[in-house]
Amino acid sequence: MIKSTFSRRSVLGAGTGLALALALTACGGNVAGNSAPSDGSKFPSGPVTLTIGAAPGGSTDLIGRALAENASAGLGAPIPVVNKPGANGALATKEVGGAKADGQTLVILNASLFAITPLAVSADEAVKIEDYEVITGISQDDYVLVTNAGSGLKTMEQLTKAGKKFNFATTGVGTGSQLAQALLFKQAGIDGTDVPFDGGAPAMTALLGNQVDVATIQLAEAMPQIKAGKLNPVVVFSKERNQYLADTPTAIEAGYDVPVSQFRAVAAPKGTPEPVLEKLRAAFKTAFASEAYKAFNKQNLFTAAENDGAQVAKDWAADAAKFKELAQKYDVDLGGGK
Amino acid sequence: MTSSSRQEAPLGTSTPHAASGTGSSAIEADPVEPLTAEQLAAEWDEERPPHAGPLANVAAGVVTALLGVAGVAMSLSMGIGTPERPEAGMWPLIISLVMAVLSVALLLFGRKTLDAEAFSSSSLQVAAGVGTLIGFVLVIGLTGFEIPTLLLTFFWLRFLGKETWRMSILLSAIVTAAFYLTFVVALSVPIPHLF
Amino acid sequence: MDIFGPVLNGFGVVLEPTNLLYCLIGVVIGMLIGVLPGLGPAATIAILLPLTYGVEPVTAIIMLSGIFYGAQYGGTITSVLLRLPGEASSVVTVFDGYALARQGRAGTALGIAAIGSFFGGTVSIIGLTLLAPIVAGFALSFGPPEYTALAMLGILLVATVSNGSKIKSIIAASVGLLLATVGRDGFTGESRFTFGSLSLSDGLDFVPIAMGIFGLGEILYNLEERHNKVQAPAKVANVWPSRKDLKESSGAIGRGSVLGFFLGILPGGGATIASLAAYAMEKKRAKNPERFGRGAVEGVAAPETANNAAATSSFIPLLTLGIPANATMAIIFGALLIQGVTPGPQLVQDNPELFWGVVNSMYIGNILLLIMSIPLVGVFVKILRIRAAILAPITVLITLIGVYTINNSIFDIWLVIAFGVLGYLMKKFGFEPGPLVLAFVLGSLLEENLRRSLLLFGGDPAGFVTRPISGVLLLLFLLVVLLPLLQKAVKKSRANRSLNTAPHKEKEKETV
Structure with missing residues (x-):
């Protein structure tokens, strides 16, 4: 497949007849690749494509677009966003991993793809963080365990004492929502049935309609219903309390070893020259500092997690190991069946 | 029409x-x-084109029956599980079975129904059309979409549509230019393109 | 609950310039493809799906639905002027429409058809407006078991009500259901039918399948078409029907609206059946039925009113229950899913702007169509001269490049070609493409909710029957299965009594 490596286009607003003539001279094709010097002095040599392994509209897409918009000025090149959904992002991630390591093609990484999905799918579908140059962490998106307000259940203590079997809704197989709940219920000794839904919205609808007893969904999705008093937040699964839901304890505070959050980072193919990475890092730093980007985070209830790339890679690898250990220890199988 | x-x-x-x-x-x-x-x-x-005769439905039935059987085999290899705890293969197994059974029904009872159309020499045009599409996709990654678009339009106009040479050349150039302007210049779609 | 607030807000949505523009674009495209030979509304909507990708969901659906009901207007024009129905739903209009045209009253026929269409469409929108909030009241009672029952009912109805052989329709539907299982299983994480390809691990996308089977399949099929004899269209003089014509057809318009509305709601029903039924009804009611076929104005008014009423009311099951009633609705269902909107009982509450925006856009669209269709008939007649040979490569390229733009994936182009060939072969072998696409759309909904329900019930299927809504739906399902068998038995006993009609019956069976 062809990467958009080089093209200058779309400054043409003139009449169409004229535009064609201009287009032929002003537009570079994107078929033939051109080689870039490895010292990064020529970087960026055209638009830097940011690949997103999710469909437009989801939180990964929103984050990618907000970042691209605010970083392109600092980089001195446009950052077009290309959505390539497929296999929870594995498709796009693998594709960028095999792209030319010149910094012109980047990808947004989801931590769950490296740390949680491998627990649910076969080994050859899994992706490894070592195969990427992580430029910088972006942000953290927290999961919250909610119950229907009508049930009156507000704390973990009430849940454990309820003495009944719970149907818990997850946002899908191999997601943080599933892992967090499965671990929590096993540790708390609650008898639960894992009911996977296709994303957060249907899981929440099922909870609101009392089709299931509890659900774990991403904070931004649950917040409107929590504020409206229709859902009770029980615990959040982040390591520390979430700034947007400061009154809700973490699972760890409630006494359960379940630290699960969705982290995101931006990465380039392995072997991208250090000077290029440096330029990219600086551009994203400027973006993080901009008011527009901060407002975006606040509006979507994301917590900044703008750690250094090397640290991110280390953290995610550690998370992957920890989840694997926890899953074995508590005999949690995300593959549902078996 | x-x-x-x-x-x-x-x-x-x-x-x-x-x-x-x-x-x-x-x-x-x-x-x-x-x-x-x-x-x-x-x-x-x-x-209406001529009916294809009873063999068409037999052929269709055989193909879908084979599909059904293949589906059953693959579903079994995925694991069936129990009704309480179904595995991945349970649902495809049920559908494949329905398909296989109905295909046999089609073979037995559907032979007299003449609802299929016979292939004729003009069906070759369809095959040629499909051939150009396959060629189009094969070269689009190498040369960008402009040249294959021009050739495909020309071929369809001249040989499948029986337009005049002049008309075909003129129209295919216009169509290619219009697609370029729409997808590359106006919409900035990241489709492989040469210019 | 405040009902009128959201409805009025919906008008606000429609009257935004962008939405008005897209509504106009939609109905114009609809009228064009109604007039042009070859592509039907389902194929056109499938081909244009990628272009709606970048716009707001409400705008996209306003345009796509405009194409659908606009085509009902356009199809009339060729029926009347050329004796060639532009759309299946205008087949019966040919009988009296062309007769009128030969009497030099083509204008009257077109005018009455436009007025009837407007009236029928409007009646259905009002029905939709009144009915939707009632259904939406049950929204939260719809859990996995209810969706399971709904999806089963929807697939069954479409497979059995379609025109072709029933066995073939159900085989096509099961192919659709199997295609829907491709990809990673949402419950166990196991890959199914992916053959190790990562491109398949998220399953097959709806768009390449719809674009292939409906769009490319239809184009390939038309390549083979041999008859190119297009006659010179009849002259159109005065398009304003006289007061006498209006008076004669007012009853037919009224009855056609009501009949069309109800037939459109039924899954598997829709515009074609409604137009046939309305024509038959008028003929039965008429004092001098022999006038029909010789230029009776009612013979144009009734089917054209009914097909538009049905086209509009077929949105009701889609928007309120999430069950597409016909192939075109299946594609609009897919378009909504792509936009991140799940049609269903929750839609009215979760997405009032979208729901009422789309519903109210139909008022505007129908007014636009009425305004355009009468004075612009001449323009559309000219467009009829565009040759299919020229349109074919253009639509093919729009299909191929269009599908690429959605996921920027060459793989999707391969899929379109593969499904295009499949769609062509299905047509040749007498398989309806509708049930396949519909079953594909509903397939994962059905499987997931079935398995989810069983998880919730702890594996006990009795839960489906004891819940009121799903119980009723399953009862309906049984009725639909058993009714034709009963009818057949009754017919058989009757046929045995009167043997002299047997040859005629035999002929009819061919199409069943």
Whole structure:
């Protein structure tokens, strides 16, 4: 497949007849690749494509677009966003991993793809963080365990004492929502049935309609219903309390070893020259500092997690190991069946 | 003229027929309206391609039956599980079984139904058309979309559409330019392009 | 609950310039493809799906639905002027429409058809407006078991009500259901039918399948078409029907609206059946039924009113229950899913702007169509001269490049070609493409909710029957299965009594 490596286009607003003539001279094709010097002095040599392994509209897409918009000025090149959904992002991630390591093609990484999905799918579908140059962490998106307000259940203590079997809704197989709940219920000794839904919205609808007893969904999705008093937040699964839901304890505070959050980072193919990475890092730093980007985070209830790339890679690898250990220890199988 | 209408033709002709009963014969001599529903139906029927004969349904039945059997085999390898704890293969197994059983039913009872169309020499045009599409996708990644677009349009106009040489050359150039302007210049779609 | 607030807000949504523009674009495209030979509304909507990708969901659906009901207007024009129905739903209009045209009253026929269409469409929108909030009241009672029952009912109805052989329809539907299982299983994480390809691990996308089977399949099929004899269209003089014509057809318009509305709601029903039924009904009611086929104005008014009423009311099951009633609705269902909107009982509450925006856009669209269709008939007649040979490569390229733009994936182009060939072969072998696409759309909904329900019930299927809504739906399902068998038995006993009609019956069976 062809990467958009080089093209200058779309400054043409003139009449169409004229535009064609201009287009032929002003537009570079994107078929033939051109080689870039490895010292990064020529970087960026055209638009830097940011690949997103999710469909437009989801939180990964929103984050990618907000970042691209605010970083392109600092980089001195446009950052077009290309959505390539497929296999929870594995498709796009693998594709960028095999792209030319010149910094012109980047990808947004989801931590769950490296740390949680491998627990649910076969080994050859899994992706490894070592195969990427992580430029910088972006942000953290927290999961919250909610119950229907009508049930009156507000704390973990009430849940454990309820003495009944719970149907818990997850946002899908191999997601943080599933892992967090499965671990929590096993540790708390609650008898639960894992009911996977296709994303957060249907899981929440099922909870609101009392089709299931509890659900774990991403904070931004649950917040409107929590504020409206229709859902009770029980615990959040982040390591520390979430700034947007400061009154809700973490699972760890409630006494359960379940630290699960969705982290995101931006990465380039392995072997991208250090000077290029440096330029990219600086551009994203400027973006993080901009008011527009901060407002975006606040509006979507994301917590900044703008750690250094090397640290991110280390953290995610550690998370992957920890989840694997926890899953074995508590005999949690995300593959549902078996 | 449209395929959708032709496909509906039997339905369209049967209802007025049923509703009119013998009434339609009364207007046969009418000079203003020489065309009754029946005649129109007959005319549409003539335009329909010839029936393919009973072998077509046998062939279709065999193909879908094989699909069903393959589906059963693959589903079994995925694991079935129990009704309480179904594995991944349970649902595809059920569908594949339904498909296989109905295919056998088609083989047994559907042979007399003449609802398939015979292939004719003009079916080769379709094959040629598909060939150009495959060629189009094969080269689009190497050369960008402009040259294959030009060639495909030209081929369809000149050889499948029997347009004149002049018309075909002119139109294919215009179409290619229009696509370039729409997708590359106006919409900035990251499609492989040469210019 | 405040009902009128959201409805009025919906008008606000429609009257935004962008939405008005897209509504106009939609109905114009609809009228064009109604007039042009070859592509039907389902194929056109499938081909244009990628272009709606970048716009707001409400705008996209306003345009796509405009194409659908606009085509009902356009199809009339060729029926009347050329004796060739532009759309299946205008087949019966040919009988009296063309007769009128030969009497030099083509204008009257077109005018009455436009007025009837407007009236029928409007009646259905009002029905939709009144009915939707009632259904939406049950929204939260719809859990996995209810969706399971709904999806089963929807697939069954479409497979059995379609025109072709029933066995073939159900085989096509099961192919659709199997295609829906491709990809990673949402419950166990196991890959199914992916053959190790990562491109398949998220399953097959709806768009390449719809674009292939409906769009490319239809184009390939038309390549083979041999008859190119397009006659010179009849002259159109005065398009304003006289007061007498209006008076004669007012009853037919009224009855056609009501009949069309109800037939459109039924899954598997829709515009074609409604137009046939309305024509038959008028003929039965008429004092001099022999006028029909010789230029009766009612013979144009009734089917054209009914097909538009049905086209509009077929949105009701889609928007309120999430069950597409016909192939075109299946594609609009897919378009909504792509936009991140799940049609269903929750739609009215979760997405009032979208729901009422789309519903109210139909008022505007129908007014636009009425305004355009009468004075612009001449323009559309000219467009009829465009040759199919020229349109074919253009639509093919729009299909191929269009599908690429959605996921920027060459793989999707391969899929379109593969499904295009499949769609062509299905047509040749007498398989309806509708049930396949519909079953594909509903397939994962059905499987997931079935398995989810069983998880919730702890594996006990009795839960489906004891819940009121799903119980009723399953009862309906049984009725639909058993009714034709009963009818057949009754017919058989009757046929045995009167043997003299047997040859006629035999002929009819071919199409069943």
